[in-house]
Amino acid sequence: MYINDFLEFCRVDHKIYHYVDDAKLYNTITSKEDQLCLQQVMNFKEWCDKWLLKLNFSKCKTVSYCMKNLIDTEYFINDGCVDHEIEKLVTIKDLGVSFDSALSFRDHIQLKINKAYIILGLIKRNFI
Numbered sequence: 001m002y003i004n005d006f007l008e009f010c011r012v013d014h015k016i017y018h019y020v021d022d023a024k025l026y027n028t029i030t031s032k033e034d035q036l037c038l039q040q041v042m043n044f045k046e047w048c049d050k051w052l053l054k055l056n057f058s059k060c061k062t063v064s065y066c067m068k069n070l071i072d073t074e075y076f077i078n079d080g081c082v083d084h085e086i087e088k089l090v091t092i093k094d095l096g097v098s099f100d101s102a103l104s105f106r107d108h109i110q111l112k113i114n115k116a117y118i119i120l121g122l123i124k125r126n127f128i
Contacts, residue, residue, distance in 0.1 A: 009047045029064070035073050042077050042086070057084040063092045065103055 006023060010016050017024040027038045048055055055077065062075050076083040091100045091107060098108035 006044075006047060009044060010041050029071055029073060031071075035071070035075075039075055042075055045078055045080065055079070057086075060084075060086045061089050061092060062086045063089045063099065064101055065099075066101065 006018065007016060010025065015026050017026070025038065025041055027034060029035050029038065057077060057079070060077060062073070064071070064073060074088070075086045077086060078084075091098055093099075098105070098111060100107055
């Protein structure tokens with residue numbers, strides 16, 4: 001599947017990361033207008049129809065990263081006549097790294113420490 005033309009579908013004022021078949025839309029949201037601007041890009045049904053793609057709405061997630069002044073945002077993806085609300089998460093795992101909304105990585109580090117202790121216990125039990 002080629003998603004290179006998805007960049008053309010998104011306007012210049014939006015930022016996108018894509019890797020193989022995965023795409024992440026992002027932008028700095030400081031006002032309701034910024035949120036509405038990003039919401040317009042999320043209505044990419046015509047792009048999906050062009051490439052005969054069915055979007056899995058349960059895999060679409062949103063997370064907000066901020067240090068202060070959290071703006072309550074809700075996003076939807078329009079599927080013809082139905083608006084599907086995108087689930088908002090506090091913590092998301094991407095490419096093996098857990099990101100939380102404060103970008104503290106505390107949970108990610110704790111998970112890695114716990115996994116190391118499990119492996120250490122396995123080594124001690126079987127080899128020492």
